[in-house]
Structure formats: structure tokens, C-alpha cells
Amino acid sequence: MSAQAPRLTIASVTGVEVDLRIAGPGSRSYAFTIDWHIRLILAVCWFFIGTFAFTRSFSLQVGERGGSTYAFTVLVPAFAIYLLYHPILEVIMHGRTPGKRMAGVRVVTRTGDVPTAGALLVRNLFRIVDSLPVFYVVGLACVVFTQQHTRIGDLAAGTLLVFDTAESDDSLASLTVPTANTFNPATAELGRELLDRWAQLAPEARSHLARQLLSRANPALSSAELEQETTDQLRARVQRFVAGEA
Amino acid sequence: MSDTGLKHWFGSRIEKWRQLGARLDELERRRLPSADEAIEAIDLYRALGRDLSIARRVMPNTRVTRVLEQRFAKLHTIIYRKPHNWRARMRSLFRDEIPSVFAELKIPLQWIGLLLALSTAAGWWLVTTYPELIGLMASEEMISGVEKGHLWTEGMLNVMPSSIVSVGILTNNIVVSLTAFCLGIFFGLGTFYIISLNGLMLGAMMAFTHQHGLAGELLKFITAHGVVELSVICVSGAAGVMLGESLIRPRYATRRESFQIAAGKTSRVLLMCALLLIGCGFIEGYLSPDPDFPMINRVVVGFGYFMVMIGAFTGRLFGRSSQAYPGQIRP
Numbered sequence: 150m151s152a153q154a155p156r157l158t159i160a161s162v163t164g165v166e167v168d169l170r171i172a173g174p175g176s177r178s179y180a181f182t183i184d185w186h187i188r189l190i191l192a193v194c195w196f197f198i199g200t201f202a203f204t205r206s207f208s209l210q211v212g213e214r215g216g217s218t219y220a221f222t223v224l225v226p227a228f229a230i231y232l233l234y235h236p237i238l239e240v241i242m243h244g245r246t247p248g249k250r251m252a253g254v255r256v257v258t259r260t261g262d263v264p265t266a267g268a269l270l271v272r273n274l275f276r277i278v279d280s281l282p283v284f285y286v287v288g289l290a291c292v293v294f295t296q297q298h299t300r301i302g303d304l305a306a307g308t309l310l311v312f313d314t315a316e317s318d319d320s321l322a323s324l325t326v327p328t329a330n331t332f333n334p335a336t337a338e339l340g341r342e343l344l345d346r347w348a349q350l351a352p353e354a355r356s357h358l359a360r361q362l363l364s365r366a367n368p369a370l371s372s373a374e375l376e377q378e379t380t381d382q383l384r385a386r387v388q389r390f391v392a393g394e395a
Numbered sequence: 396m397s398d399t400g401l402k403h404w405f406g407s408r409i410e411k412w413r414q415l416g417a418r419l420d421e422l423e424r425r426r427l428p429s430a431d432e433a434i435e436a437i438d439l440y441r442a443l444g445r446d447l448s449i450a451r452r453v454m455p456n457t458r459v460t461r462v463l464e465q466r467f468a469k470l471h472t473i474i475y476r477k478p479h480n481w482r483a484r485m486r487s488l489f490r491d492e493i494p495s496v497f498a499e500l501k502i503p504l505q506w507i508g509l510l511l512a513l514s515t516a517a518g519w520w521l522v523t524t525y526p527e528l529i530g531l532m533a534s535e536e537m538i539s540g541v542e543k544g545h546l547w548t549e550g551m552l553n554v555m556p557s558s559i560v561s562v563g564i565l566t567n568n569i570v571v572s573l574t575a576f577c578l579g580i581f582f583g584l585g586t587f588y589i590i591s592l593n594g595l596m597l598g599a600m601m602a603f604t605h606q607h608g609l610a611g612e613l614l615k616f617i618t619a620h621g622v623v624e625l626s627v628i629c630v631s632g633a634a635g636v637m638l639g640e641s642l643i644r645p646r647y648a649t650r651r652e653s654f655q656i657a658a659g660k661t662s663r664v665l666l667m668c669a670l671l672l673i674g675c676g677f678i679e680g681y682l683s684p685d686p687d688f689p690m691i692n693r694v695v696v697g698f699g700y701f702m703v704m705i706g707a708f709t710g711r712l713f714g715r716s717s718q719a720y721p722g723q724i725r726p
Contacts, residue, residue, distance in 0.1 A: 159471070161440075161444065161471055163440060163441055163444030163445075164444070164448075165444040165445075165447050165448045165467065167464075167467060167468045167471045168464055168468070169468055216556060217556040217558045217559050220558075220559050220562070221558065221562075225562060257472070260475070261468065261471060261472060261475075262472055262475050262476060262477075263472055263476050265477065267659070267662065267663070268659070270662070271658055271659060271662045274573060274576075274577065274662065274665070275577055275580075275658075277573060277574055277577040277578075278577050278578070278580055301580060304651055304654060304655060305580075305654065305655060305658035305659075305662075306655070306658070306659070307655045307659070313465075321409070321412050321413050321416075321459070321462055324409050324412075324413075324459065333398045333401050333402060334401055334402065334405040334453070334454060334459070335401070335453055335454035335457065338454055338457035338458060338459055339457070341458070342457070342458060
């Protein structure tokens with residue numbers, strides 16, 4: 150099995166391919182777990198608040214006071230929240246749910262488009278099969294063993310779950326107009342990534358990467374000179390290059 | 396590209412890329428964009444395609460390239476999304492698409508009808524021959540009630556209001572119907588199982604009530620809703636069979652494609668099934684358990700609702716002419 154996530158590549162009229170990274174079992178399970186908690190909490194809250202409004206106490210004995218009004222204002226909506234959470238939200242949010250949004254994934258068709266309401270309903274209808282026999286065993290097995298990590302609902306609806314992580318506008322916000330003194334844009338990008346990951350890297354690794362980057366950006370810098378600099382000095386030098394102050 | 400050229404290109408694009416995010420969000424929110432907005436989107440698409448192509452070449456695997464890829468994918472989705480016209484979509488669905496799929500389901504429907512009839516007969520025969528088998532089909536409470544000469548439907552309205560009974564019944568029927576369809580994925584065997592089980596239980600209950608002289612009461616109870624209810628479950632079963640058949644005998648290049656097209660087509664019929672079962676649920680909750688509701692009225696309701704079902708599945712209820720050509724349905 151390839152270590153790299155499978156991709157959905159769509160040809161466009163511009164000749165530039167649209168490349169979408171397909172979400173695997175981990176991202177899917179993560180999104181589902183968040184959604185499951187949200188819908189459970191919402192349904193349970195609705196049930197308890199509604200019951201409290203009827204009984205005016207913390208008792209669950211609704212008795213004769215409830216009747217059909219209780220059933221239609223408390224029980225039916227609570228079940229509806231739990232059971233219809235996915236289909237309704239996916240249709241309204243164009244293939245996303247709060248859980249999917251948090252996990253950075255969304256549902257698309259095999260041509261990369263937003264699925265139609267019909268496709269999203271079919272996708273959710275087949276949860277009946279995917280959830281068999283318990284805890285989505287069939288669906289999960291299908292996701293693990295299919296090339297594009299699709300469950301049966303996705304196969305039926307012709308949909309895929311792809312990554313939709315907003316790489317964040319920060320990546321563009323931090324860009325500066327290059328000057329004669331700055332790195333070229335590609336090297337500057339590497340510099341920015343290195344600075345962002347600085348704290349997570351081991352001291353030897355970050356020093357090594359900073360030296361490599363600096364010597365590549367400015368061949369005039371001797372390796373001996375760079376070897377003598379401390380980690381903080383190297384960091385400051387990379388920052389100056391990225392900002393065009395070098 | 397030379398270093399200077401690259402820097403110049405990069406410097407000239409930064410501000411445009413920054414503004415793109417907010418503009419794309421605006422375009423995504425507009426469900427009915429103007430012609431100017433559509434042209435703007437296409438121009439952006441071309442420009443962004445060029446930028447992305449250069450970025451992929453000169454600075455591959457960087458965050459800027461990834462952001463551009465995301466923006467390009469988002470713009471692609473915006474440009475290629477289908478126009479929203481719910482009214483026209485619904486009209487086409489109910490008037491043309493559902494009737495066309497229903498026409499394709501006629502042969503599986505006959506087989507499923509036969510299976511239901513055979514399993515009902517089998518249920519009848521089993522309980523007539525081995526009366527103790529009713530214990531496998533019905534609850535103790537139901538059995539003791541019938542043995543005392545009371546149908547379980549008697550006094551149903553004294554226990555729960557009609558509205559709750561209706562919702563409970565229609566939910567159960569819709570679940571049975573959807574399950575009969577979905578289990579068709581197991582090469583149709585799951586559908587056969589659900590239909591046979593329902594037929595077996597129906598036959599068994601009919602035989603059991605007949606043994607205790609309550610067959611007339613049961614018939615009276617089911618007349619108003621039963622015909623449509625069983626017919627709709629058969630239609631769902633036929634849709635499930637079509638799903639199974641798409642895997643056994645794929646009509647398209649791959650089984651996956653064949654299954655996807657069959658699921659997309661047949662699920663449209665299920666929408667109509669669910670709507671009809673909602674009606675059945677209300678009839679079963681409000682009219683069928685009412686002992687004062689005369690038999691002739693039950694027959695009229697049952698027959699009338701059956702005609703509504705035929706009209707809905709053939710599209711005539713929605714203005715489809717009888718000569719309409721059963722057009723090919725989009726997958």
C-alpha cells in the first residue's frame with residue numbers, strides 16, 4: 150500500500166489539473182466521531198430540556214400530562230436530530246457537516262463537484278448497510294480495503310471524501326514582495342516553513358536545515374562561517390532573508 | 396525562469412492571490428450569479444490556472460502552491476456547480492424520472508410480488524399445519540389476545556393517540572422499505588430475505604386469525620391501508636433486486652459504475668415510496684383502528700389510495716401523458 154494518500158485528479162479546460170487529496174479511514178473516523186458526539190449531545194439536550202419543560206421537575210415521568218404534544222415536541226425532534234443530522238446538514242452545507250469541517254474534509258463527486266441533494270441522500274441511506282453488523286464494521290472495512298477509501302454509501306452515490314483543509318490565508322498574508330536582497334520566492338517559502346516549524350524540530354535538525362537554506366540562498370556565505378553561528382543567530386539570519394532585510 | 400523573472404512574477408501576483416479568498420467566498424455564496432460575475436469567475440479561473448501551473452513548476456510542494464491548488468479547486472467547483480432550480484427539478488423528478496424508473500422495475504416487481512405471495516402462502520400453510528409455530532411470528536400478548544377473540548388492533552386508539560400511532564407505523568414501514576432496498580446490495584439476497592420474512596409473517600398471522608374466527612376483522616383492519624403498503628414494500632424490494640442485478644450482471648464498464656447508476660436511479664423511486672408510506676401510516680393510525688369506520692368506506696379509501704399510488708408511479712398524477720416516452724434517466 151502506498152504511503153501517500155490517494156488523489157482525485159480532474160482535468161480542467163485550462164489544461165491545469167485539479168488535484169484533490171482523498172481522506173483515509175483516520176480522517177473519516179475522526180469526522181464521524183465529532184459528528185456523532187454533536188448529534189448525541191443535541192438530541193439528549195433537546196430531550197432533557199423538553200422533558201423538564203413538561204414535568205417542571207427533573208423527573209422523566211411525563212405521565213398523562215404529556216401525550217401527543219410531548220411526543221411531537223420532545224421525542225420526535227430528539228430522534229429526528231439524531232437520525233437526520235447527517236443527511237440534512239450535508240445537503241444544507243454542500244457536502245460538509247460540523248465534524249467534517251473540523252476534520253478538514255468534505256464530500257465531492259468523482260468529478261470534484263458539490264454532490265446533488267439526491268446523491269447526498271443516497272450516500273446517507275446506505276448507512277443502513279455500512280453500519281452493519283455493529284459500529285460501522287462493514288463501512289470501515291470497505292473504507293480500509295478500497296483504493297479510494299470509500300464506504301458503500303459513497304460507492305452508491307458516486308462520492309468521495311476529500312481533504313478540504315483551508316491551508317489558511319496566513320500562508321499568503323505572510324508573503325512579502327521580493328526584492329533584490331531576498332531569497333527567491335521558492336526558497337523564501339522554504340524559509341517560512343522552516344521558521345514555522347522551528348520549535349518542533351530538534352536543535353541539530355533545525356541548524357542543519359537553516360545552514361543548507363542559507364548557503365543555497367547566498368553562496369557567498371562560507372560553510373565555516375555558518376558552522377560557528379548559534380541556533381538563534383541562524384534563525385535571525387533566516388528571518389532577515391525571508392523579510393528581505395539581508 | 397530566471398531568479399529576477401520569478402521574483403517579478405511573484406511580486407506582481409501576491410496581492411491578487413490575497414484578494415482571491417474573500418472573492419471566492421462571495422462567489423460561492425451567490426446561488427444565482429449575474430452574467431458579469433460568471434465571466435469574472437471564468438477569467439479568474441484562467442488566470443489562476445496559469446499561476447498554479449507556474450507555481451507547481453517553480454516552487455513545488457510549498458504552502459503557497461498548496462493554497463493556490465485549493466483556490467483553484469474551489470473555483471472549479473463554483474464554475475461547474477449545477478444551476479439551482481428546485482421547482483423544475485421536482486417537476487422533472489416526479490413527472491418524468493420516477494415513472495421511467497418505475498417502468499424499468501416492472502419485471503423485478505412481478506418477481507417480488509410472486510415471492511411475497513409464495514411466502515404468504517408458506518406462512519399460512521406452516522401455521523395451519525403446525526399451529527405452535529405462531530410463537531415464532533407473534534408476541535405472547537398478541538397470541539393470547541387472539542385466542543381470547545380479540546384482535547391486537549382493538550382498542551389501539553385507547554392506548555395511544557392516533558398521531559403517535561401513525562408516526563410509529565409510518566416510521567417502521569419506511570425503515571422496512573429502505574432496508575429491503577439497501578440489502579439488495581448483497582446480490583439481491585437481502586431483499587429476498589426481507590420480503591420473504593414479511594410475507595411469511597403476514598401469511599402466518601392471517602392463518603392464525605382465521606383459526607380463531609378473526610380473519611374478517613383482520614381484513615377489515617388492513618383494507619384501507621394494506622394494499623398500498625404491501626405494494627410499496629414490493630416496489631422497494633424490486634428496486635433492491637435491480638441493485639443486486641447491477642452487481643451480478645453489470646450493464647456498464649465496471650460493477651462499481653453499474654451499481655452507482657442503479658442506486659442513483661432506483662433511489663428516486665424510494666422517495667415516492669416513502670411519501671406513499673407516510674399516507675399509509677396516517678390511514679393506519681387514524682382510520683383503520685376505528686371500529687365505527689364502515690367497511691365500504693375502507694374499500695373506497697383503499698381503492699382510492701391505490702389509484703393515487705398508480706398515478707404517482709406512472710407520473711399521471713403530475714401531468715405526464717400516457718404516450719410519454721420513457722426517457723433515459725441521467726445516472
